[in-house]
Amino acid sequence: MTEPLLSMNALSVRSGETVLVNATDLEVAAGERVGLIGESGSGKSLTSLAVTGLLPESLRASGSVRLAGVETVGADEQVLRPLRGPVAGVVFQEPLTALDPLMRVGRQIAEPIRRHLGLRGSVLDRAVSDALAEVRLDEQRFARAYPHELSGGQRQRVAIAIALAARPRLLIADEPTTALDVTVQSEVLDLLDRLVAERDMGLLFVSHDLAVVARMTDRVLVLQHGAVVEEGAVREMLRAPQHPYTAQLVAHARVLDAALDGASGPEGAR
Amino acid sequence: MSARRSATLVAGLVLVGIVVLMALVSLVWLPYSLDDTTGGRLSAPSAEHLLGTDKLGRDLLSQLMVGARIALMVGAGSVAIAAVLGIAIGLIAALAAPWFDDAISAFIDVAIAFPVLLTAMLIVALQPPSLGSAILAIGLAMSAIVARVSRILAKRAVGSQYVIAARTSGTRTLGIIRRHLLPNMAPTLAVTLALQFGAAVLAEASLSYLGLGAPPPNASWGRLLQEAQGTVLTAPIGAIAPGIALVVLVLGVNFVADGLRDAVDPTRRGRRS
Numbered sequence: 333m334t335e336p337l338l339s340m341n342a343l344s345v346r347s348g349e350t351v352l353v354n355a356t357d358l359e360v361a362a363g364e365r366v367g368l369i370g371e372s373g374s375g376k377s378l379t380s381l382a383v384t385g386l387l388p389e390s391l392r393a394s395g396s397v398r399l400a401g402v403e404t405v406g407a408d409e410q411v412l413r414p415l416r417g418p419v420a421g422v423v424f425q426e427p428l429t430a431l432d433p434l435m436r437v438g439r440q441i442a443e444p445i446r447r448h449l450g451l452r453g454s455v456l457d458r459a460v461s462d463a464l465a466e467v468r469l470d471e472q473r474f475a476r477a478y479p480h481e482l483s484g485g486q487r488q489r490v491a492i493a494i495a496l497a498a499r500p501r502l503l504i505a506d507e508p509t510t511a512l513d514v515t516v517q518s519e520v521l522d523l524l525d526r527l528v529a530e531r532d533m534g535l536l537f538v539s540h541d542l543a544v545v546a547r548m549t550d551r552v553l554v555l556q557h558g559a560v561v562e563e564g565a566v567r568e569m570l571r572a573p574q575h576p577y578t579a580q581l582v583a584h585a586r587v588l589d590a591a592l593d594g595a596s597g598p599e600g601a602r
Numbered sequence: 603m604s605a606r607r608s609a610t611l612v613a614g615l616v617l618v619g620i621v622v623l624m625a626l627v628s629l630v631w632l633p634y635s636l637d638d639t640t641g642g643r644l645s646a647p648s649a650e651h652l653l654g655t656d657k658l659g660r661d662l663l664s665q666l667m668v669g670a671r672i673a674l675m676v677g678a679g680s681v682a683i684a685a686v687l688g689i690a691i692g693l694i695a696a697l698a699a700p701w702f703d704d705a706i707s708a709f710i711d712v713a714i715a716f717p718v719l720l721t722a723m724l725i726v727a728l729q730p731p732s733l734g735s736a737i738l739a740i741g742l743a744m745s746a747i748v749a750r751v752s753r754i755l756a757k758r759a760v761g762s763q764y765v766i767a768a769r770t771s772g773t774r775t776l777g778i779i780r781r782h783l784l785p786n787m788a789p790t791l792a793v794t795l796a797l798q799f800g801a802a803v804l805a806e807a808s809l810s811y812l813g814l815g816a817p818p819p820n821a822s823w824g825r826l827l828q829e830a831q832g833t834v835l836t837a838p839i840g841a842i843a844p845g846i847a848l849v850v851l852v853l854g855v856n857f858v859a860d861g862l863r864d865a866v867d868p869t870r871r872g873r874r875s
Contacts, residue, residue, distance in 0.1 A: 444771040
C-alpha cells in the first residue's frame, strides 16, 4: 500500500507546559476529504498549521507528521519549502489579512505560479487569468485590483486561487468561510467542492461548523481540548454520535436547521 | 490620492524645490564670493546685497545659498546612511531568533539614548571636523531610530497572515523581504525618513553651532544662526533669513513625506479624509 498523502502520528503541540494538541493521529489519503471539527481553542487550527511546519516559534511540536512521505515536524525551511505549494496549499480563515494589502491580486497569484511552475512573461499572465477564471473572477480588472478593492467573497476566491496555484495534492482549508456571510459562504464552499473534485485533491477541512464539515467531507475527527474524542464517517456521526461533545454538536446543528427550515420561505436551496 | 493630499505633496515639492534651486544655482553662480568682505559690516538689505551683509561684511544671500547645498547634502547623506543601516538592522532583528532580537533591541535602546551630539563629538575626536564626519555622525545616530521603527514594522509584517500565507506557498525569506516586508514598511518608513531628513538638517545646525560641523568659509545655516546671535537685535535679518530657510526646508520635506505616504500606499488612495 502506498503511503497516505498526510499521516499524522501522535502529534502534540505545547506552549511551555501547556498541552495545546495532545497526541493526535490523522490520515488523509490522496483524494480523500477529511474534516477537523471543534470549538475555538480545541487545537484544530494548530493541527493544520503543524502540517506545513508553520507553527509559531513559541510553540513546540512533537510526534510525527509526514506529508507525501516527508517528515515535517522539526524539519527546516529547506525541507519544507518544496512541500509548500506543490504538495500542500493552505486557505486561511480571514481573506483580508491573508493577502498582502499593497500588492495587486494578479501579482500575488503570479508569484507561486512563477516559482513552482516556472512560467514567465505572457504565459504567466495567461496562467494568472486562468487561475482567476477558475475561481470565477473572470473579468480582467480583478488581476489589477488591490485586496481592499474586493469583497470578502472575492478575496477568499483569490486566496483559493493562490493556494491552488502550484497545483497542490492536498488542500488545507482552515475555516475558509467563517469570515464570510452566509450566501457568500455557500458560493465559496461550492467552488472549493468543485475544485477539489476536479483536481482530485485531498482535503483537510477545518471548521467549527458541523453543517459545513458534513457538506464538504466524508470523514470527520472531532477535537476537544486538543484531543480527538471521536472519529468516523460523517453520516454515521450525524446519525449516532458516540461522544457527548459530538452529540451536543449534532443537536445544536439540528436545532439550527429546524429553526432555519421554519423560517425560510419558498426561496430554498438551489 | 485626494486633492487635499496631492496639494500637500505639491506644496512640499515647491518648498523643497526652492532650496534645491538655491543650492543648484550656488554651484554655478553666487552674488558674491564667500570671502568677499567688501560689503561693509552688517549693512541692511539693499540692491547690491539683497539680504544685507554679516558682521564681517560678507553677503548673506551668498552664504545662504551655499548653506542650502550643505543642508541638502547633510539631509540626503545622513538619511541614506541611516536608511541602509537602520533598515538592515531592523530586518535582521525582526527575522532573527528571539534572543538575538532582544540583544539587538537592547543595543538599539542604548544607541537611541546616546545623544547625537555626543556621537558626533566622538567621531570628530577621531578626525578633524568636516562636513563628512558630521554627516557620518548624524547618519549613525539616526540609524538607531530607523532601526527601531523598521524592526517594529517588519515584526508586524512578519507576524501577519499574508507573510504566513506567502511562506505556505513556498516563498523564500529574501523574496518575502523584497515583495512583502519592504513594500509594507515603505509608507511608514518614508515618513520616518523624511522626518529624519529635517532632524538631520537641524542636527547639523547644532553641530555647526558647536564648531563641529562644516568648517568655514562654507557657511551652514546653523553657523549663520550662531554668528548672527550677537547681533540679532541690531541686524535681525542675519538670524531671520537662515531661520526661515531651515523652516522652509524642514516643512517642505515633511509635506513631501505626508504626500508620499499616500502616493506609495494604494490602500489610502481615493480615501476621503
